Amino acid sequence: MMVNEKYEKQANRRRAERAEMVRIVAEEARDTADWLGKEAFDRKVLDALMAVPRHAFVPPLEAAAAYENRPLPIGEWQTISQPFIVAAMTDQAEVDETSRVLEVGTGCGYQAAVLAALGAEVYTVEALPGLAEAAAERLARLGYDKVHCRQGDGAKGWPKAAPFDAILVTAAAKTLPRNLLDQLAPGGRMIVPLEAEGGTPAPAHWLHPEQVLMRIHKAEDGSHSERILLPVAFVPLIKPPKTAKR
Ligand code: SAH
Secondary structure, eight states, X not given: OOHHHHHHHHHHHHHHHHHHXXXXXXXXXXXXXXXXXXSSOOHHHHHHHHHSOGGGTSOGGGGGGTTSSSOEEEETTEEEOOHHHHHHHHHHHTOOTTOEEEEEOOTTSHHHHHHHHTTOEEEEEESSHHHHHHHHHXXXXXXXXXXXXXXXXXXXXXXXXXXXXEEEEOSBBSSOOHHHHHTEEEEEEEEEEEEGGGTOOOOTTSOSOSEXXXXXXXXXXXXXXXXXXXXXXXXXXXXXXXXXXX
16 A cells, blocks of 8 residues: 555544544533533534544554543643543633633643634643643644743733633632633633632532532623533642752
8 A cells, every 4th residue: 555545544534533523522512501501512613623633632652542532641640631521611712713812731732722723812831841842842743823832830821911812721720710810801701620629619419529610701890700510520730840940
């Protein structure tokens, strides 16, 4: 078989796997309609999921599982969220080509790429230097030039690029991060997983949820309202390692 033919076959197979992933994600959206407060994900969100090659974001050994609807390890004890959660967070953030978006927790860069596929200008911060560097290199190589990467403490946001129309936090916070709320534009949306032990009220029929995904909406007058979306399981927010400078 010619080399090109082999690549083409593989690309076709991955496209088919990706289409199946999108179908399953759309189905799960219908199953969770009551929680998410809408019948289906925006078609554009599903198109963005179809446009991003998830297999190019996971470690080579995980590429065969890239289109399964589950989280995967990405090194340094971190994970890439399951596609349904990426879709749900993206959908709830209501992002379009006019949006400026902050992501806290770049990880492998997949969520940032999905936001960029919707046309948004994306600012993403990663605490761990190894992951930050790898993601920045990967996003640049794949042509995501609307994604701006930086290593540091994402809980502090990105003040110079603020305000943001949407903020996605992809690691669990103990309480609502104040700095991030301050950097949210009036009318903006923040999607953030919160530790339930921080006092977040979860519906009584959820047996001991450890984390809940929250949607925060900032009104034009600066006040904000909160809504619980889903029980979730994210890695916790951490402090970036101190680099020994001498
Ligand atoms: N959105 C990522 C997955 C995130 S996993 C993706 O699409 O691949 C959560 C990530 O948040 C991890 O990579 C972790 O290192 C990072 N993280 C944890 N605490 C952080 C902090 N304070 N600032 C920035 N990133 C943080």
